[in-house]
Amino acid sequence: MTVTKVGVLGARGKVGSAICEAVRAAEDLELVAEVDQGDPLSALVDAGAEVVVDFTHPDVVMGNLEFCVANDIHAVVGTTGFTDERLETLRDWLADSPDTGVLVAPNFAIGAILMMRFAVQAAKYFPSAEIVELHHPNKADAPSGTAHRTAAMMVAARAEAGLGQSPDATSTELDGARGADVDGVRVHSVRLTGLVAHQEVLLGTQGETLTIRHDSLDRSSFAPGVLLGVRSIAAAPGLTVGLDAFMDL
Amino acid sequence: MTVTKVGVLGARGKVGSAICEAVRAAEDLELVAEVDQGDPLSALVDAGAEVVVDFTHPDVVMGNLEFCVANDIHAVVGTTGFTDERLETLRDWLADSPDTGVLVAPNFAIGAILMMRFAVQAAKYFPSAEIVELHHPNKADAPSGTAHRTAAMMVAARAEAGLGQSPDATSTELDGARGADVDGVRVHSVRLTGLVAHQEVLLGTQGETLTIRHDSLDRSSFAPGVLLGVRSIAAAPGLTVGLDAFMDL
Amino acid sequence: MTVTKVGVLGARGKVGSAICEAVRAAEDLELVAEVDQGDPLSALVDAGAEVVVDFTHPDVVMGNLEFCVANDIHAVVGTTGFTDERLETLRDWLADSPDTGVLVAPNFAIGAILMMRFAVQAAKYFPSAEIVELHHPNKADAPSGTAHRTAAMMVAARAEAGLGQSPDATSTELDGARGADVDGVRVHSVRLTGLVAHQEVLLGTQGETLTIRHDSLDRSSFAPGVLLGVRSIAAAPGLTVGLDAFMDL
Amino acid sequence: MTVTKVGVLGARGKVGSAICEAVRAAEDLELVAEVDQGDPLSALVDAGAEVVVDFTHPDVVMGNLEFCVANDIHAVVGTTGFTDERLETLRDWLADSPDTGVLVAPNFAIGAILMMRFAVQAAKYFPSAEIVELHHPNKADAPSGTAHRTAAMMVAARAEAGLGQSPDATSTELDGARGADVDGVRVHSVRLTGLVAHQEVLLGTQGETLTIRHDSLDRSSFAPGVLLGVRSIAAAPGLTVGLDAFMDL
Numbered sequence: 001m002t003v004t005k006v007g008v009l010g011a012r013g014k015v016g017s018a019i020c021e022a023v024r025a026a027e028d029l030e031l032v033a034e035v036d037q038g039d040p041l042s043a044l045v046d047a048g049a050e051v052v053v054d055f056t057h058p059d060v061v062m063g064n065l066e067f068c069v070a071n072d073i074h075a076v077v078g079t080t081g082f083t084d085e086r087l088e089t090l091r092d093w094l095a096d097s098p099d100t101g102v103l104v105a106p107n108f109a110i111g112a113i114l115m116m117r118f119a120v121q122a123a124k125y126f127p128s129a130e131i132v133e134l135h136h137p138n139k140a141d142a143p144s145g146t147a148h149r150t151a152a153m154m155v156a157a158r159a160e161a162g163l164g165q166s167p168d169a170t171s172t173e174l175d176g177a178r179g180a181d182v183d184g185v186r187v188h189s190v191r192l193t194g195l196v197a198h199q200e201v202l203l204g205t206q207g208e209t210l211t212i213r214h215d216s217l218d219r220s221s222f223a224p225g226v227l228l229g230v231r232s233i234a235a236a237p238g239l240t241v242g243l244d245a246f247m248d249l
Numbered sequence: 250m251t252v253t254k255v256g257v258l259g260a261r262g263k264v265g266s267a268i269c270e271a272v273r274a275a276e277d278l279e280l281v282a283e284v285d286q287g288d289p290l291s292a293l294v295d296a297g298a299e300v301v302v303d304f305t306h307p308d309v310v311m312g313n314l315e316f317c318v319a320n321d322i323h324a325v326v327g328t329t330g331f332t333d334e335r336l337e338t339l340r341d342w343l344a345d346s347p348d349t350g351v352l353v354a355p356n357f358a359i360g361a362i363l364m365m366r367f368a369v370q371a372a373k374y375f376p377s378a379e380i381v382e383l384h385h386p387n388k389a390d391a392p393s394g395t396a397h398r399t400a401a402m403m404v405a406a407r408a409e410a411g412l413g414q415s416p417d418a419t420s421t422e423l424d425g426a427r428g429a430d431v432d433g434v435r436v437h438s439v440r441l442t443g444l445v446a447h448q449e450v451l452l453g454t455q456g457e458t459l460t461i462r463h464d465s466l467d468r469s470s471f472a473p474g475v476l477l478g479v480r481s482i483a484a485a486p487g488l489t490v491g492l493d494a495f496m497d498l
Numbered sequence: 499m500t501v502t503k504v505g506v507l508g509a510r511g512k513v514g515s516a517i518c519e520a521v522r523a524a525e526d527l528e529l530v531a532e533v534d535q536g537d538p539l540s541a542l543v544d545a546g547a548e549v550v551v552d553f554t555h556p557d558v559v560m561g562n563l564e565f566c567v568a569n570d571i572h573a574v575v576g577t578t579g580f581t582d583e584r585l586e587t588l589r590d591w592l593a594d595s596p597d598t599g600v601l602v603a604p605n606f607a608i609g610a611i612l613m614m615r616f617a618v619q620a621a622k623y624f625p626s627a628e629i630v631e632l633h634h635p636n637k638a639d640a641p642s643g644t645a646h647r648t649a650a651m652m653v654a655a656r657a658e659a660g661l662g663q664s665p666d667a668t669s670t671e672l673d674g675a676r677g678a679d680v681d682g683v684r685v686h687s688v689r690l691t692g693l694v695a696h697q698e699v700l701l702g703t704q705g706e707t708l709t710i711r712h713d714s715l716d717r718s719s720f721a722p723g724v725l726l727g728v729r730s731i732a733a734a735p736g737l738t739v740g741l742d743a744f745m746d747l
Numbered sequence: 748m749t750v751t752k753v754g755v756l757g758a759r760g761k762v763g764s765a766i767c768e769a770v771r772a773a774e775d776l777e778l779v780a781e782v783d784q785g786d787p788l789s790a791l792v793d794a795g796a797e798v799v800v801d802f803t804h805p806d807v808v809m810g811n812l813e814f815c816v817a818n819d820i821h822a823v824v825g826t827t828g829f830t831d832e833r834l835e836t837l838r839d840w841l842a843d844s845p846d847t848g849v850l851v852a853p854n855f856a857i858g859a860i861l862m863m864r865f866a867v868q869a870a871k872y873f874p875s876a877e878i879v880e881l882h883h884p885n886k887a888d889a890p891s892g893t894a895h896r897t898a899a900m901m902v903a904a905r906a907e908a909g910l911g912q913s914p915d916a917t918s919t920e921l922d923g924a925r926g927a928d929v930d931g932v933r934v935h936s937v938r939l940t941g942l943v944a945h946q947e948v949l950l951g952t953q954g955e956t957l958t959i960r961h962d963s964l965d966r967s968s969f970a971p972g973v974l975l976g977v978r979s980i981a982a983a984p985g986l987t988v989g990l991d992a993f994m995d996l
Binding site: 137140142143173178179181186189193194203 | 375376377379381383386387388389390391392397415416417418419420421422423424425426427428429430431435436437438439440441442443444451452453454455456457458
């Protein structure tokens with residue numbers, strides 16, 4: 001078995017330390033560098049890291065990636081804040097380092113990625129489609145970003161298939177009962193003490209319904225997806241956006 | 250085994266004929282009269298009916314009941330349109346016939362009655378409570394009457410227990426995402442081809458949630474409740490409102 | 499809009515008459531022949547049927563199809579009993595009629611087909627996988643054929659991805675509690691009055707689960723799939739097995 | 748507002764420290780003593796504790812309770828291992844201290860207690876009843892103790908109502924598919940990575956089903972129940988077994 005040497009940036013943060021633990025537990029990966037604020041990036045080179053995982057901060061991630069690419073180290077990035085401009089800069093750097101791969105992904109939870117993918121694939125076969133997302137009550141936005149994105153992708157798939165609005169004979173509505181209207185797909189946001197992060201996509205046609213539900217019960221759910229990225233990135237030079245590119249769907 | 254003689258009013262309607270079938274299938278009940286528009290009510294007396302089931306129409310139900318009470322026949326009534334005034338009239342008639350019982354109930358689906366009961370019993374133990382009701386897309390009102398009634402009863406139970414609003418940090422909301430606000434309990438209405446009538450009551454507290462879900466998959470779901478009424482009414486002289494009075498909860 | 503002329507074999511059966519109704523309701527289809535036991539097959543030719551739907555009986559379906567292929571009429575077949583030998587015979591007939599298409603499918607419920615497809619696609623990403631299928635209590639076999647088939651396909655996908663048994667530390671088991679073992683995927687069969695036909699595929703990995711649920715609430719759920727077959731078959735000469743061949747997945 | 752002074756035994760354990768945190772966060776409670784192995788019990792008296800919470804170990808709990816009762820301190824006990832003999836000893840001690848109350852409960856999760864209560868209340872109204880419990884794959888026993896207890900209580904309620912076996916026409920069964928048979932109620936145990944502790948009680952009658960589901964997503968779910976016990980125990984002299992005695996159901 002080939003063992004890949006992995007460095008983690010942001011290693012002492014909550015997410016970073018969970019990733020360190022997951023890398024340590026994987027037989028085909030070796031954790032060679034744990035780097036955080038104040039540590040020199042050169043530690044990655046010194047340790048011979050082949051792949052770096054970056055869950056840091058929008059303020060520092062570009063510096064980190066410039067260093068990685070310059071030193072031919074692949075990177076798997078969960079840090080947020082990637083604008084089109086930043087992605088363009090990344091592509092420029094990678095053009096000069098043709099063997100290096102960088103994965104930038106907004107979501108590493110494999111279950112969430114599959115839920116969205118299946119929702120979109122199924123969307124064109126069902127006249128009716130709605131989303132119920134359920135979260136802990138400390139969440140600031142309703143609907144969640146994931147639910148909004150799922151709805152938008154389903155709307156596009158429906159439009160392509162010539163499906164219009166879902167049928168709905170509602171004539172008397174208590175304000176808000178039918179949820180938020182994301183271009184024809186209704187989205188309902190439940191906020192409940194005790195919940196973590198959950199989403200249900202409901203699709204209906206004559207006599208049958210299909211429900212795709214994702215439950216995130218623990219914040220460690222990103223770990224298997226990060227490892228999938230780490231194991232796939234060396235074979236994917238250049239910039240990859242979204243973990244689903246590495247999934248066989 | 251004592252066998253009770255049952256007459257059905259509205260016997261040729263959709264609901265009535267399903268009740269006739271259920272009575273016929275019950276070993277302890279005998280269907281002695283099937284009466285519908287145009288048939289004389291005296292057929293009930295001639296057949297010796299002890300209990301009459303009435304699923305007819307608001308326009309005729311009071312005449313039916315006046316006849317039943319005058320002839321000392323118990324009645325189980327699913328016909329709608331009972332105002333306080335009508336109930337008062339019924340009580341007056343029953344006062345002159347002290348052995349006769351009449352049950353008027355808005356809902357005979359045992360599962361729905363239990364769902365509401367449990368939702369109210371549980372309401373005071375959970376800081377968070379929301380309702381998701383799901384129906385076929387031909388439904389005109391959102392939320393459903395059952396969901397609205399459930400929410401109102403839960404609100405009352407919560408208030409009595411000193412519970413205020415459910416916690417909710419939502420600061421950015423796409424209009425309608427958080428559902429309809431029924432005095433502090435949020436209600437979400439899903440409309441989906443393929444569904445019949447479903448309701449989920451969600452309750453949350455620290456680290457755990459309780460979900461009570463009722464699925465009505467077939468319009469025959471009222472039948473077991475009607476039979477429960479038929480079997481209980483002889484022992485309950487006077488007016489009873491709501492089938493739960495005959496349930497041991 | 500081109501209108502396709504459709505004939506239905508077994509038109510007076512429960513399924514057949516539901517299909518007649520669905521064809522009649524579709525703007526792009528015209529019901530030109532309703533044929534059942536005792537009617538001559540020539541009625542299909544006389545009416546100019548371009549596509550025939552066959553929901554008949556294993557005893558007569560081969561004769562029906564021989565006639566259709568000989569007369570260059572496409573066929574969409576939901577009748578059961580297709581052995582490899584029968585499929586081979588069909589292929590031979592079709593070889594002589596290169597423009598004709600025949601679709602044979604064990605399942606026309608689009609939701610069920612998608613559930614199976616997604617279950618297989620997702621299987622390789624989750625260490626844990628189980629199936630809960632729920633049906634009315636009159637069902638003779640446990641697990642259902644669909645659940646058994648889903649499990650077998652998931653087992654194959656897991657094996658290909660190098661996944662072994664799902665983790666399971668059970669050391670004390672009340673006989674049967676952990677369900678039926680289909681080569682490493684556990685299948686649980688619930689039988690409940692009031693249910694129709696439902697299946698839930700549960701997949702779990704670190705900190706998250708994905709659930710894919712299909713609810714068949716009404717026996718008319720095959721209709722949209724049959725129409726999809728009718729609309730697709732003319733463009734697919736030869737033999738096609740399984741409706742998913744006509745779905746863009 | 749009266750403030751109750753609370754001491755915690757086993758205060759440095761996982762559960763104990765969570766309880767300390769919950770007591771500290773409650774406005775009507777004051778945490779006056781945190782006692783663990785090696786600390787003298789007299790600290791409870793010195794601090795003026797009115798109620799003590801004991802989540803310790805079967806080896807020490809009886810000594811703790813003897814001390815509490817002798818010093819007129821109420822106790823709320825989640826420690827396991829209470830045999831009938833131990834309960835009898837407790838009753839003897841309490842007989843000499845008529846104002847003191849002790850609550851011993853096997854389960855403080857309010858949602859789980861309500862699930863069981865509602866399952867039993869509903870059991871007599873549904874011909875069909877089954878249980879699906881779902882847990883993480885490290886669990887040793889299948890079914891869970893809670894599921895087994897729920898089934899046994901439902902069986903008793905069904906028997907009292909004259910209900911026999913649930914209807915089940917299964918004639919071909921893959922071994923284990925229909926779950927474990929707990930005196931006529933089938934119990935299915937799902938084991939899935941990512942899950943915590945979940946249970947679903949399914950009840951079915953003609954045309955409708957009722958589902959009662961409890962999800963425990965976090966081990967802190969006992970805290971609200973412990974606080975309910977702390978707030979109720981002073982008004983309940985003597986021995987109380989089970990938290991539901993303090994719930995208004």
